[in-house]
Amino acid sequence: MISLPPLAAEQVFKIGSFPISNTMVNSFVALLLFAIFAFFINKGVKKYYADNKAPKGVLNFFESILEFLLSNIDNVTKDRKKTLKFLPIVGTLFFFILISNWMGLIPGTGSLGLHKGAEFIPLFRPANTDLNMTLAMAVFAVIGSHIIGILTIGFFKYANKFIKLGDIYHAVKSLNPIKILTAVIEFFVGLIEIFSEAAKMVSLSLRLFGNIFAGEVLLTVIASLIGGFGAYGIPLPFMGLELLVGFIQAVVFSMLTLVYLTMATAEIHGHDEGHHNAEEKASVA
Amino acid sequence: MIEFIHIAHAAEEAASGGVAGTLGLNLQYFIGQLITFSIVLLILWKFVFTPVAKKLTERTEKIEKAMSDANSITREKAEFEAWKNQQMSSARQSAAAIVAQAQTDANKVKDQTLIITKNDQEKLIAQARSQMETEKSKMMQEAKSEIADVVTMATEKILKQKMDSHKDQELVKEMLSSIK
Numbered sequence: 038m039i040s041l042p043p044l045a046a047e048q049v050f051k052i053g054s055f056p057i058s059n060t061m062v063n064s065f066v067a068l069l070l071f072a073i074f075a076f077f078i079n080k081g082v083k084k085y086y087a088d089n090k091a092p093k094g095v096l097n098f099f100e101s102i103l104e105f106l107l108s109n110i111d112n113v114t115k116d117r118k119k120t121l122k123f124l125p126i127v128g129t130l131f132f133f134i135l136i137s138n139w140m141g142l143i144p145g146t147g148s149l150g151l152h153k154g155a156e157f158i159p160l161f162r163p164a165n166t167d168l169n170m171t172l173a174m175a176v177f178a179v180i181g182s183h184i185i186g187i188l189t190i191g192f193f194k195y196a197n198k199f200i201k202l203g204d205i206y207h208a209v210k211s212l213n214p215i216k217i218l219t220a221v222i223e224f225f226v227g228l229i230e231i232f233s234e235a236a237k238m239v240s241l242s243l244r245l246f247g248n249i250f251a252g253e254v255l256l257t258v259i260a261s262l263i264g265g266f267g268a269y270g271i272p273l274p275f276m277g278l279e280l281l282v283g284f285i286q287a288v289v290f291s292m293l294t295l296v297y298l299t300m301a302t303a304e305i306h307g308h309d310e311g312h313h314n315a316e317e318k319a320s321v322a
Numbered sequence: 323m324i325e326f327i328h329i330a331h332a333a334e335e336a337a338s339g340g341v342a343g344t345l346g347l348n349l350q351y352f353i354g355q356l357i358t359f360s361i362v363l364l365i366l367w368k369f370v371f372t373p374v375a376k377k378l379t380e381r382t383e384k385i386e387k388a389m390s391d392a393n394s395i396t397r398e399k400a401e402f403e404a405w406k407n408q409q410m411s412s413a414r415q416s417a418a419a420i421v422a423q424a425q426t427d428a429n430k431v432k433d434q435t436l437i438i439t440k441n442d443q444e445k446l447i448a449q450a451r452s453q454m455e456t457e458k459s460k461m462m463q464e465a466k467s468e469i470a471d472v473v474t475m476a477t478e479k480i481l482k483q484k485m486d487s488h489k490d491q492e493l494v495k496e497m498l499s500s501i502k
Contacts, residue, residue, distance in 0.1 A: 075366060078374065103371075169355050173355040
C-alpha cells in the first residue's frame with residue numbers, strides 16, 4: 038500500500054488557538070538553522086572585520102558564495118547599488134528555499150510523526166510542499182517589488198506603468214489619431230498588466246510547490262515500490278535528482294524575483310523625455 | 323484500506339473547500355509561514371547580508387583604488403620616462419651643438435695661430451738671412467783686408483830676397499801657416 042503525502046499540510050499541534058502544521062515545523066527548524074548560521078557569521082564579522090583580518094572558516098566560505106551571488110545579481114541589474122539593495126530579499130529567498138528543499142531529504146522528514154487514532158501525521162514535512170509557504174514567499178516577492186518600485190521611482194511614475202492616463206493625455210494633446218489609438222491600446226494593456234501581477238504570484242508559488250511536492254511523491258512512490266534492501270538503494274539517484282531540483286527551483290524563484298525587482302525599479306522614459314531625446318538626436322544628426 | 327479512507331476523506335474535504343481547500347490553502351498557515359519567512363529575512367538582512375556585503379564592497383573599493391593608484395603610478399612613471407628621454411635628447415643636442423661650436427672656434431684660433439706663427443717664422447728667417455748676409459759681407463771685407471795685408475807682406479819679402487822656386491814654395495808655406 039502506497040501512502041502518498043496529501044496536498045495540504047497537516048496540523049501537528051496548536052499554540053493557543055493558532056494551528057501549527059508540519060511544514061511550519063520545518064520552517065521553524067530552518068529559521069533556527071539560519072539563526073545559528075547568522076550567529077556564527079556575526080561572530081566572524083566581529084572577530085575578523087574589526088581588525089581588518091582575512092576571514093576564515095564559515096565567514097570565508099560564505100564570502101565566496103556571496104561574491105558569486107553578487108556577480109550573478111549584477112548580470113541582471115547591471116548596477117551594483119541596485120544589487121546591494123536587492124541582495125537581502127533575493128539572497129534570503131534563495132537560501133531559505135534551498136535549505137527548506139534539501140531538508141526534505143534528511144532522514145526523519147516524513148517518517149517521524151504522531152499517530153492520531155489510525156491516522157499518521159508526520160512531524161516534519163518540507164516547507165515548500167505547502168502552498169501556503171510558497172504563496173507567502175511569492176506574495177512577499179511581488180508586493181515587495183511593487184513597494185520598492187514605488188519608493189525608487191515615485192508613486193505616480195510607477196502607477197503610470199499600469200494606468201497610462203498620462204500617455205492618453207499627451208496623445209489627445211497632440212491631436213494625432215494614431216497616437217490616440219496607440220495610447221488607448223496601451224491603457225488597456227496596462228490594465229491587463231495588473232492581472233499579470235496576480236498571475237506572477239500564482240505562477241511563482243505553484244511552480245515551486247508543484248516541483249517540490251512532485252519530488253516528495255516521486256521519492257515516496259519509488260521507496261514504496263521496491264521492498265527489502267532495494268528500498269534503501271533505489272531512491273538514492275532520485276534523491277540526487279531532488280538535490281538538483283531543489284537547487285534549480287531556488288535559483289528560478291530568486292532570479293524571477295530579482296527580475297521583478299529590477300523591472301519595478303526601472304525608469305520608464307515618458308512622453309516628454311522621449312520627445313526631447315528625439316529632438317536631441319535630430320539636432321546632433 | 324486506511325489509506326483509501328484517508329484519500330476519500332481528503333477528497334471530501336477538498337470538495338467542500340474548493341480549489342483552495344484542495345491545495346491546502348489556509349489563512350492561518352499562510353500568515354504563520356509569512357511571519358517565519360519575514361523573521362528569516364530580518365535575521366539574514368541584519369546579521370548576514372548587510373555586514374558581509376558592506377565589507378565585500380569596502381574591500382572591492384580598496385582593491386579598485388589600489389589598482390587605480392598603481393595604474394596612475396605606472397602612467398606617471400611612463401610620463402616621467404618620456405620627459406626624461408626628451409630632456410636627455412635635448413641636452414645631448416645642446417652638448418653636440420656646443421662641442422661643434424667649440425671645435426669651429428678652436429679651428430679658427432688654430433688657423434689664426436698658424437698664420438701668425440708662419441709670419442713670425444718668415445720674419446725671423448728673413449732677419450736671420452739678412453744678419454747672415456751682413457756677417458758674410460763683413461767677413462769677406464775682413465778676409466779681403468787680411469789677404470791684402472798678406473800679399474803686401476809677401477811682396478815685401480819677395481822683393482827683399484832673390485826668389486827661386488824652392489824659396490817661393492817655402493815662403494808660401496810660411497805665409498799659409500801664419501794665416502792659420
